[in-house]
Amino acid sequence: MNKSELIEAVAKTAEITKADAERALAATLGTIVKAVSKGDSVTLVGFGTFKSAKRAARTGRNPQTGKEIKIAATTVPRFTAGATFKAAVSGKKAAKKK
Template sequence: MNKSELIDAIAAKSELSKAASGQALDAVIQTIVQAVAKGDSVSLVGFGTFKSTARAARDGKNPRTGEKLKIPATVIPKFTPGATFKATVAAKGKKKK
């Protein structure tokens, strides 16, 4: 599902227009990104948690040349799915077999 399909699904379930659904989705995404960028975590019970995590500096290797290189420390976004989300996905996975 891409963004426009997600907007269509939101519009159908919420009885909002596609334009209003798109604006709401953009606002939610922007709010989550800004909060995580500030170092806050965003928890949506049953869905999951968005947070920032520090990644330590490490040694790497250029796969083409084999040359060793230093990969600097950085901060990355991380999503941890909630119990309800994981259970729903696991249940759907069992039915497909």
């Protein structure tokens, strides 16, 4: 499913126009990106958590020459799927917490 197909599905499910669905999706994604880029995490219970993580500097290897290269430390986005999402994908029921 690509972005336009997602917008169409959201519009149909929510019974709103495609333009409204596109604005809602853009606002949602923009808000998530802005929060994660500031170092905050965004948790959607049952769906998952978006957060940033630091990746340490390391030594890599150029696949063409085999020469070692230094890869700088960086901050990268991470997504961790929630239990309900994982269960839906695997076809199993999510375990309930007691």
